[in-house]
Amino acid sequence: MTIASPFPPLTLRNATLDDLVEVLRAQHARKIDVIVPAHRLHATGAHLELLGTEPLVTEDGVTATAGLYLPTTPCDQDIATKLGIPTPYLRRTRTEHPRLYDANVNGWLETDPRRRFMFRGLAGNGHIGIARALLSNSYKVIDNLDVLMAALAGIKETGAAVQIDGADLTERRMYLRVACEQIQAYAPELVAGYRSPFSGLAGADCPVVFAGFLLANSETGDGAFTITPRLTLQVCRNGMTINRDVLREVHLGGRMDEGVVRWSQDTLAKSMALITARARDAVRTFLDVDYVRAKVGELSEQAGVKVAEPEKTIEHVATRLSFTKEQQQLILQHFYQGGAITAGGVMHAVTSAAQVLDDAEKAYEMESRGIDAMRLAASF
Template sequence: MSVITTARNADLQDMLTMLRDQQAAKLDVVAPATALRSRDGAIALSDVEPVVDENGVTVVNGLYVPTKDADATIAAKLGIGLKYLRKLRGERPDLYDANVNGLLHGRSKRSATGETTMLYPADERSFLLRLFRCQDSERGVLRALLSDSYGIIDNLDVLTAVLDGIRQADAEVQIRSCDLTESSMHCKVYSPTVAQLAPHFLRGYRNPFYANPDLEAQRREVAADVDRARRIARADGQNYESGDEPIVFAGFRFSNSEIGDGAVTIKPELYVKICRNGLTLPLLGIRKMHQGVKMEQGSVTWSRDTQNKHLAVITAQTRDAVREWLSPAFLATQIEEIDHLAGTPVPEADKTIKVVAKKLGFSEAERDGVLSHFIAGGQLTAAGIANAITSYSQTVPDADRADALDDLALSAMALVK
């Protein structure tokens, strides 16, 4: 059975199971560019020593199919336009191979006398390849082609470190949902005991998912499967009447990128439980880059001491952040600060949202989606636009993009004049 690489709105236990399965399937190797060759759009590895670990002896040489995100890292490392590379993968795998192999191995010319002249030298770099072992076939999965100085901090370790920080802070919390993409993990946490009325921010707001059944159907579609969607609905269990209980809970999110920008991020969040909207406060967040050192060629094994030092920092930062962010004083201060923007009227919704969407770089589909949620929410104010963005994001299948949209909700509210 292949490992699961993506999930939306999973619970904590599901996430732990998926991450443990991924951990067992992972391979990390450092190889010279000359050990890589593209073949029918897959990356063939050769002359790489087998990996010996708790799973036994694993032969690394073989074919690995790049994921969509892996193609992005190949494009970045080799200086190929990503749009062009993806077009070749879909339409001309022979040219995909030619571009990748030409840049990795260079090009030489043989004269009539037998002399070889190097026209373009081979790439002299080594790369870190993040892989999944072959499961049901002879092909594995290439997750990323990265610098051989990339700092590895895995999702399972980050999740464990954050949970330890929560324990040390002695905070009563609930993990409300977890998302997994090919590149990142996102988890959302809130405290059911730290809550405050937000009558200005939620004045006139109705749950758009109850007001418009089509929007609720879209939100359910992003769940990993029907059973999970049903569990989420049962766990939510609120069924508030429209306009009731304008309560905001203190919360935070944490995320980690195993193959992307190489960072652990923790940021506070205001959680509106009536509709599961999450208004993040990215400017107050903590971002820890994965700091690495140049690695030798071969399989990558980090010492437990090195890992513990990295994770101890994350645990301590989480503990301190939880103590600050999950406090009544912090929650009251944040609600007070957004309340002065919340009531700005939006008389021309379509025009206003077009302007906001353009300034914040929304796609046309995102702009239309936010407008639908704004209308269904019935809150004709700047707060209504923020709430429309954070409810629309719940219907976006791409968890990375959904998280980015939530980060823009406060900025959108500030743009309303």
């Protein structure tokens, strides 16, 4: 869903760290968290309205929380899930029959008027606000900006020389790709016969893999805070995420009573200290040459398996991994451009295709399946 100004952007793709921080700070300044009972929620004109909720008082002033908010696509999904309304149906009513949208939402809210939710939004400051999420009142808030600052602090404490390989922000998640070119391993088997579809460089001329990891967080209930090891190919900057070694922190806490959520500095400090510690752990574990060599060895075992029937193999991989027909065709195109007619070539095709997707969520999902794609191709 596209949200017009005067709001800060809700999405970024392949952004710099500075761009990400600027947008997160702008969002943070408008953040509203309210524990609201169902009888103070109302749908009107396919918007959510908070009725009679108390204002948010901070050092910067007083911000009204009551008023109209336009739900994002993920928030509509939250509403549908929480109220037991089929999501495709609710989305259709938004575009085709807003009165039916209101009737469905209000009707189900009225069945349990004392049920409590956590409402996460951005204040309108004189305009209609943005409803970002409708969550359980036991949801533990770990905001993107806080996570980012704590993780960067943990990385800095280790003294590791890292590079930010890019950042994405969606209505659901934040992603930060971290690489450390000083920690690398020789991986000729992994890139044998491969040529970058972006630069034309041959894998034989750049047979190196860099250490790194992917930091991800959702502040709207779409997944835990995670740090996942990620190897980067020198030849094309394709990323290979090692999902089995992920570090995770789930957003669950105690149930909260009605009202504006005011997190104590002690609570926030404890949460951020844990994030900082996890980032230090990730650096020490994943930015380690022995770790990288071990993973390269594991991946190289199947990378060289020949692919006899590329189109059938990629169709099989796409079906098993639930890729769309369009994604399947893009992967096949990158496979032939890459030139490695092997299971490793399938992995490279998946991860390079992910780089050109405009949708950061789809790109993340595709890249995260790269190793699975190789294993499926090798066993086909």
